Amino acid sequence: MIPTAQAETAEFLARLSGAVPIETHVSAIFVGRDTAWKLKKALALGFLDFTRLADRERFCRRELELNQPHAPDIYRDVVSITRGEDGRLREGGDGPAVEWLLRMAPIPPEDFLGRVTPDDALLDATADAVAAMHASAPLAEVDSPAVMGAILEGNLPSARNAGLPADRIESWATAARAELGRIAPTLAARDAQGFVCRCHGDLHLGNLCLWHGRPTLFDALEFDETLARIDVGYDLAFLLMDLDLRHGRAAANRVLNRYVARTGDAGIVAGLPLWQSMRAMIRAHVEAARGRDWRALLDAADAHLRPAPPRLVAIGGLQGTGKSTLARALAPTLGRGPGALVLRTDEARKRRFGVAPEHRLPPDAYTETVSRAVHAEVFAMAQTALAAGQAVVLDAVFLDSAQRAAAEHPAQATGQRFDGIWLEAPLGVLQARIRARRDDASDATESVLLRAAAVDPGPITWHRVAADNAAVMNARASLGMDGGSVC
Structure with a gap:
């Protein structure tokens, strides 16, 4: 309810906007065709006090200051309501302020x-x-x-x-x-x-x-x-x-x-x-x-306060095997809410160069020195998260046996369970998937895939899972998971 002391202002804004207000417990928003007027209610609720007009002005200006940088087209300005010579309220004007409002752009209800x-x-x-x-x-x-x-x-x-x-x-x-x-x-x-x-x-x-x-x-x-x-x-x-x-x-x-x-x-x-x-x-x-x-x-x-044991799952395999798809499918059901932290070397590399995950990097971003640093960063992040009690999924090719061994270290260092999953699929399938990729953090091309496929990865001791439509189900079985819970 709008306080009685602001009833005249509310009636004026209802006429100005042609609408009944949308009310929260602290504000009333009058949404017109081209403008929305936000009125702070003259209330004291313990955690806030808007009873004084000067404070309502101050908080209107503070709200504008805080929000305009991130929503400049929505937050327009602060305006006073004054009383004209005819005794009627008006928007703006030179007289003493009767009320202060935020002027904003109207947001379609369906866009919240x-x-x-x-x-x-x-x-x-x-x-x-x-x-x-x-x-x-x-x-x-x-x-x-x-x-x-x-x-x-x-x-x-x-x-x-x-x-x-x-x-x-x-x-x-x-x-x-x-x-x-x-x-x-x-x-x-x-x-x-x-x-x-x-x-x-x-x-x-x-x-x-x-x-x-x-x-x-x-x-x-x-x-x-x-x-x-x-x-x-x-x-x-x-x-x-x-x-x-x-x-x-x-x-x-x-x-x-x-x-x-x-x-x-x-x-x-x-x-x-x-x-x-x-x-x-x-x-x-x-x-x-x-x-x-x-x-x-x-x-x-x-x-959210119920404990759930963390664990580390590493997912490896050639480019195009669906490591990230599997990681995202498993993560929400691993450990405590909101699920496992997925640490992807492709994303860590983009972050290292200050670009969005989907931004393509030049070849010099893929030197051996950079790759070692990226893997070290991801392993350190995994250890931090595990030590804090969060499950982790590592997502990388892990073609080198030394990298696979290093991937287990965060679990060993924190005393948590480790499982590795190795995804496999025919080369032709992987080539087709890479050709179909759009807006992905991986910059791998078919030539990168072919070079990787020619490398002997050495003995694979991780759970081997076919990268097909049953990959999620079979990976869950390999990890000892049933339904939506974790073992």
Whole structure:
């Protein structure tokens, strides 16, 4: 409900836009044909206070400042509502402001990502947009363990007041505190490594849209710097949790892996169980307070804190055998949510040269020296993720027996299970697949394949799997997996 004190402004905006407002708990958006006007409600809700006109102006300007760099065509300006000489309200004008508004471009309802069923291309583009936003975000100096502890404890009264079951709240709080205590040193180390930024702060699917066909972030959190000066992983975790709940683990896993492919931040997985759980708990009590169904969110909050043993799976084989396809199929069902981290040497090589995975590199990017460095980086990332408790899938040709031996080392170093899968297919099939490739991280050509096929890989001790339509099923059997679970 719009506060009574703003009723006259709301009536004016309804006439101006020709529409009834779309309301959230803190705002009302009046969407016209060419313009949308966003009104901040004159409310005090504990976590924010918009009751003073001067503060509403300040937060309108802060929202514009935060969002315009990433959504310049959506966020236009801040405008005042004034009273004319005739006593009527008007947009702009020279008189004292009666109200302050954000002027924005209208977004078609069907273009909000909360209403879109994303395909792989959209998931990748969404992860790219988040990675780009984080790359440009100002660094912040905070004590992440302390901030996470304050957010955790601060949400417990809200959960109780919203009517969530008391026993579930206390059980969750006990598990969350234990997880925070376990990972606190890692979070502090990430602070020192520069992973804490002025982030979006409210990065769920409802705050992303398709703008000119591209996923675009908007509505960054403007009213609480503590909630926005956070580890980039806590920012991303809201999106991962939301994707997992709405579209399934495979969607969340795809975004995580694309994000890491662009950033190289394998250490992000250390905080994901707690971060996703906290995001789910916060959303659960918010939905409960609105009178909506909260049960799936509370279940998700619990599930993200349940341990699952990590493991390392390496997938090798000639170019075109479908290593990446198999890796993506297996990853969502390996280990804890949102599934295994897929580390692909093709993507690591592109990241090393500062280009997108689909960008083709020249031959000098494929020297032996570069390849050794790429493999070493991927193996180090695998060890980092395994040590943090996340399952990992390595994706590379692994034509050299020394590389295959090195691929096992991260599992040995962390005491985790290792399995290798070697994909095989007739040469003609592989040539046809390479000819059909589009927008792939691999730059392999038929000539590269033929040279590789002429090399003796030595003894293959990994599980040998035919790279055909039954590859996923047979690989799962080789790994001791049944249904959607892991052994």
